[in-house]
Amino acid sequence: MDRARFHALLRDMLLAREFEERAAREYTEGRIAGFLHLYPGEEAVAVGVLHAADEADYVVSTYREHVHALVRGLSARSIMSELFGRRDGCSGGMGGSMHLFDRERRFMGGYAIVGETYPVAIGIAYAIALRQLPEAVICFFGDGAVNQGTFHESLNMAALWKLPVLFVCENNRYQIGTEIHRHSAVSDVYRRACAHDIPARKVDGMDVLAVHEATLEALRRIRAGTGPELLEMKTYRFRGHSMADPGSYRPRAELDAYRRLDPLRIAEHLAAQTYPDQAQLDAVGKDHIEAFSDRLQQQNLITHEELDRLRQSVQEEIEDAVAFAASSPEPVLQEAWDALNCNRNGEVMI
Amino acid sequence: MSETLLYHQALNRALDESMAADDSVFILGEDVGLYGGSYRVTEGLYAKYGEWRVRDTPISEGSFTGLGVGAALTGMRPVVEIMTINFALLALDAIVNMATKIPFMSGGQFPMPLVIRTPGGVARQLAAQHSQRLEQMLMNVPGMRIAVPSTPQDAYWQLKQAIQSDEAIFLLEHELLYFSEGTVDTRMPPPPMHRALVRREGDAITLLAYSRMVLLAEQAAHRLVEMGIDAEVIDLRSLRPIDWRTCIQSVGKTHHALVIEEDHRFSGAGAEIVAQLTEHCFNDLDAPVGRVAGLDLPAPYNGRLEALTLPDTDRIVDAAVRLLEE
Numbered sequence: 001m002d003r004a005r006f007h008a009l010l011r012d013m014l015l016a017r018e019f020e021e022r023a024a025r026e027y028t029e030g031r032i033a034g035f036l037h038l039y040p041g042e043e044a045v046a047v048g049v050l051h052a053a054d055e056a057d058y059v060v061s062t063y064r065e066h067v068h069a070l071v072r073g074l075s076a077r078s079i080m081s082e083l084f085g086r087r088d089g090c091s092g093g094m095g096g097s098m099h100l101f102d103r104e105r106r107f108m109g110g111y112a113i114v115g116e117t118y119p120v121a122i123g124i125a126y127a128i129a130l131r132q133l134p135e136a137v138i139c140f141f142g143d144g145a146v147n148q149g150t151f152h153e154s155l156n157m158a159a160l161w162k163l164p165v166l167f168v169c170e171n172n173r174y175q176i177g178t179e180i181h182r183h184s185a186v187s188d189v190y191r192r193a194c195a196h197d198i199p200a201r202k203v204d205g206m207d208v209l210a211v212h213e214a215t216l217e218a219l220r221r222i223r224a225g226t227g228p229e230l231l232e233m234k235t236y237r238f239r240g241h242s243m244a245d246p247g248s249y250r251p252r253a254e255l256d257a258y259r260r261l262d263p264l265r266i267a268e269h270l271a272a273q274t275y276p277d278q279a280q281l282d283a284v285g286k287d288h289i290e291a292f293s294d295r296l297q298q299q300n301l302i303t304h305e306e307l308d309r310l311r312q313s314v315q316e317e318i319e320d321a322v323a324f325a326a327s328s329p330e331p332v333l334q335e336a337w338d339a340l341n342c343n344r345n346g347e348v349m350i
Numbered sequence: 351m352s353e354t355l356l357y358h359q360a361l362n363r364a365l366d367e368s369m370a371a372d373d374s375v376f377i378l379g380e381d382v383g384l385y386g387g388s389y390r391v392t393e394g395l396y397a398k399y400g401e402w403r404v405r406d407t408p409i410s411e412g413s414f415t416g417l418g419v420g421a422a423l424t425g426m427r428p429v430v431e432i433m434t435i436n437f438a439l440l441a442l443d444a445i446v447n448m449a450t451k452i453p454f455m456s457g458g459q460f461p462m463p464l465v466i467r468t469p470g471g472v473a474r475q476l477a478a479q480h481s482q483r484l485e486q487m488l489m490n491v492p493g494m495r496i497a498v499p500s501t502p503q504d505a506y507w508q509l510k511q512a513i514q515s516d517e518a519i520f521l522l523e524h525e526l527l528y529f530s531e532g533t534v535d536t537r538m539p540p541p542p543m544h545r546a547l548v549r550r551e552g553d554a555i556t557l558l559a560y561s562r563m564v565l566l567a568e569q570a571a572h573r574l575v576e577m578g579i580d581a582e583v584i585d586l587r588s589l590r591p592i593d594w595r596t597c598i599q600s601v602g603k604t605h606h607a608l609v610i611e612e613d614h615r616f617s618g619a620g621a622e623i624v625a626q627l628t629e630h631c632f633n634d635l636d637a638p639v640g641r642v643a644g645l646d647l648p649a650p651y652n653g654r655l656e657a658l659t660l661p662d663t664d665r666i667v668d669a670a671v672r673l674l675e676e
Contacts, residue, residue, distance in 0.1 A: 060420075092457025101456035108423055109456065113447050119413040120448070123420020123428075130376065130402045130426070153413035160408070335457075340493055342458030343516035348542045350593045 006271065006301040007310065009051055009208050013043040013264050015314040016067040019076055022318050023066065023083055027243050031326070032083045035112075036097050037064040041238035044263035045170050046071050048211025049138060049233075052219055058106045058128075058137045060121045063098035064170075065110035068140060072107045074100065076321035086328035093331040094339050115148025117141050118167070122154045125163035125228075136164045136222045144175025146189050152196070155228070159196040162227035166218050167193075169232045170205070176241040177249040190232040198228050205233030206261040209270070236261070271301040352535040358528040360502035361391045361467075363536070364509035365429065369399055372427065375513055378405040378414055379431030388433050389469065389528045415441035415466065419448045422464040427513055435470035435484050435522070442487075449518040450493030461516040467509070471562060471612055472649055472660055473525035481649035481656075483613040485522055489590050489622065496520045496589040497543055500564040502532035504587060507540035515543070522589075524562045544588035546596040552580035555606040555670050558597060558623060560586040563610045563661060570666035581670060589619055597623070598630050605636040608670055610661055615643035637676040642669045 020038045027036045039046070042064075050059065050071040061068040069079050074090050082089025083097050091101050098112040108124060111117050121139035128135045145151065146169065158165050169189045173180045180187045193200035199221075203214045211233060218229045236258040240247030247255075302310075355363065369375045376399075381388055383396035383406040396404040407414040411432060418428035432438045438445070445466065453462050472481040488494050495517055499505040505523070512519035541547065549564060550571050559567040564585045571581040582600050586592060601607050607627055609620040624639045645659040 058424075089457070091455060091459075094457045095455040099455040101452075101459055103456070103459040108420075109452060111448075113443055116416065116443065116448060119416020119444060120420040120423070122413070123417040123422070124424055125420075126405075126417055127421045127424040127426045149410075150413050150416065153408070153410035154416075156408060157410065157413060157417065161405075336454075339454045339456075339458040342453050343461050343463075345516055347515065349591055350542060350544050350546075350595065 003301050007306070009047050009212065010267050010271070010302065011310050011314065012047045012051070012071050013208065013267060014310055015076070015317060016043045016046065016070060017264060018314045018318045019066060019070060019079070019321070022322060023080070024239070024243060026083070026322065032097070033085070034096050035063070036083070036243040037241065038239050038243070039064055039067040039237070041258065041262070042170055042172060042205065042235045043067060044208035044211050044267070045168070045205045045233045045235050048208045049168055049215045052212055052215035053138055054135070056106070056133075056135045057219070058108050058124050058135070059140075060108045060117045060124070060137060061110050061140045062117060062142060062145070063110055063112040064142070065100055065140070066097065069100045069102065069107055069110070072102070073105050074102050074107060076317055077324040080321040080325040081328045084325040084328065085330070086325055087331045087335070088324070088328035092335060092339060094336060114145045115141070115150040117145070118150045118154030121165050122158050122163055125158065125165045126161070129161065129163055134223050136166060136219050138166050138168060140168050140170060142175070143169060143171040143173060143180050143189055144178075144183065146192060147184065155193065155196045155198060158228040159198050162225065164222045164225070165228040166215070166222055167198075167228060167230040169230065170235055171232055172235050172237045174237070174241070174250070176245065188232070190230060193230040198230050200230035200232065202232040202234055205235030206263045206266060208263055208267050268307065351537045352533050354531060355502045355506075355534045356528065357502045357505050357523075357530050357532070358389050358391050360506040360532075360534050361509055361523070362393060362395070363534070364506045364513070365392065365395060366398070368510055368513045369395065369403065374425060375427040375429065376403040376405065377429045377431065378407050378418065380407055380409055380433050382406060382431050387431065389525070391467070391528075392431065411437050411440035412444060415444035416448060418464050418466070419444055419452070419462070422449075422462050422518075423452065423460050425461060425463070427463045427465070429465045429467060429513060432466060432468040434480060434525070435468045436480055436482050438466070438468050438484070445488070445520070446491050450491050454493060462518045463516045464518045465509070465512045465521060466518070467521045467523060469523040469525045469528070471524040471526060472656065475651055475653050475656060476649070477651040478648035483644070485589055486613055486618045488520055489619060494518065494520060494590050495544070496522055498522045498560045498587060498589055500527065500561050500585055500587070502530070502534050506534050506536065508543055508587070511540060511543040522561065526562055530565075544591050544593060546584050546586045546588070546593035548582060548596070548600065549585050550581070550583040552582035553603055554580045555582070555608060555674060556597070556600040556604045557581050557583045557608050557610060557666070557670070558586060559583070559610040560589060560619070561612065563612050566661060566663050566666060567610050569663045570670065573663065573667050574670055577671070579670065579674065592623065592626070594626055594630065597627065601627060601631045602634050605634055606673055607631075607635070608640040608642065608666070608673055610642045610666055612644050612660060614646050615641060616646050618643055637673050640669050640673045642666050
C-alpha cells in the first residue's frame, strides 16, 4: 500500500463520517426532510470496495447510499443539495436521500425497496455480457435484504449466465430493529451463495484494507469472465436505522464494543504503527512473522500533521457543500413534469 | 405491402424486424427461446438471433422483469414477455417501483426503453387465477404507458413503436386474439401509438372499447344497423394515455356513449372513461354514459358461468338500445 493510495482511502473515510454527521445535524435543524439513513461505522466497506472499482464499472446501491455516491465521485455539493431537495442535487431534487443517481459516473441509483438492487444489477450485467465488455457491476445490499425473493432469483440467473456482478452484503446485523439471529436461519450470508455455486467469503468490514484487497481480487476474476462473486462485509452502524430510529434495541455493551472497532480509528492506528523490535517479533512467533510483516508495510503511512490536514480539508469540503446546498434554488413544478417525460423525445402522444 | 397474418405472427414480425434493425433489442421471458413462446410469438427467433438475444429465463418474474429494467438503464431495448398478466403481479415492483420511477427519481437522467408484453383477459375456462385483466391497476401509475392492440395491424405497429420508444411501455395483448386474422401493411406509416381510431362511423351512439371488446362492439354495431341504429365504434388502442379528443369529437356527434370493457366494472377503465366524458361532454350528452363490463366476480371455471360474467354482443346491443330509449 503506497502512501498516496492510503491517504485517498483515509480521506474518503473521514469525508464520509463528516458528511453523515453533518447531514444528521442539518436534519435535526429541519433543513433535510424525509427519511435519512446514515452510514457511520460502515465507512470501510464503501471506501474499500469502491476504491477497487474502475470508472467503467457500475454501482447499484440501497437507500443508505450517500457514502457510496460520495466515494464514487459525486461531489459533496451535489449530494448535499439533493438531501436539501434542491435543483443542483444529483437527482435534481426529485429523488432525495434514498434516490441518488449519476449516469455519468455510472452510479445507477439508490433503491428504497429492499431487494431491488439485485435485479437492476443483473440487468446491467446482462447488457455488459451481451456486449462482451470488460466491465463489472457492484451490487450493494444489507443483511435484511437477503430474505427477499429477488436475492435467490437474481443470484440464480447471475450464476446461470456467468454475469459480471460483485454482490456486496453490508451485514450490519440489523434489519431496522431485528437482529440477524431473529431474521435469518443462516446468519452467515456468504454461506447462502453456495446454493448457486457462487464463490463467496466473509470479510472484516471494519478493516478498510481487508475490504479493499478482497474486492480487488474478486473484481479481477469477475472482469475476466469467471462469473459473479459475493463478499459479506461484517460491519456495524453506530446510529439507528434512520434519523427516526434512536436504535434503543441494541445493548449498550454491544455498541461500545463495536465503537472500539471504529474503522476510522483502526485505519489511523494502522498508519501510525512503528517498526517492531526483535522482542516484539519473537513474541509474535516465527509462523506469524510473514503475516505480521505484511501489515508492517503499512506503517508510517501518515504523519500527525498530514492527518490534521486531511481532517481540516474534509471539514472545509463539507462546510462548502452545505453552503452550496443552502443557496441552490428549489426546483419548480415544471421540472417534475420534465423529469417524468424525459424520454419522450418529442414524440406525438395522441 | 399488405398480407394476411395472425395476431401472433404480426407480433413475431415486429420483433424480428426490430431485432434485425437494432442489435440492442433482446427478448427475455419464460419459454420464449427454444420452445418458441407459449403463444408462438417468439417462434424462430432463438435460432436466428441466439440465446443471448432470446433468453429463456427461470420462473422468476420479479427478477427477470427487473433485469429488463437494469438493462434498459444502459440503453439496451429489452422486450420482456410475461407469460400471462396474472404472473405480472409478481413483477409489479419492477414495473411500478422501478421502471416508471427511475427516470423521474433521477431527475430525468436515464432512458427506460423497456417493453413488457403480456396477454390478459379471459380465455376459455382457465379459472380465476388465469383469467384476470388487471389493466386498471397499471392505469393509475404516472409514467406508465399502456397499449392495447386489437388487430394484427395494431399488434405489428404498436409493438414496433413500443420497442423504438425510450419510455417504458406495457403492451397488453389478449389470449383470444393471438389466432385472429387480419391484414397487415408493413409499409404504411402508423398512426401515433396512443391514438384512438374510429373503426366504424355512425351518428346514433358511440361505442368505446379496447382489445378484444372492439370485435364485440363491431359485431354489435352490425346488429344495431339492422335495427336502424347507426353506431360509431372507437377502438381506444391505448389506456394510458387515452385519446380523449377522438372520444369527445364522436360524442359531440352522437350525443350517446357506451363503454364496453372486459374488466370488472368496479373501478375499471370504464369508470375513468365515464368520468372524463361526463366532465367534458356533459352538455352534449342526451343520456348518462353507459357501461357494459365484466361482473365483479372472479372468473368461474364452469364455462356457462364464465360466459355470464363477460360482456357479449347481446348485452351490448341491449344496453345501446336502452340507453337510446332514455
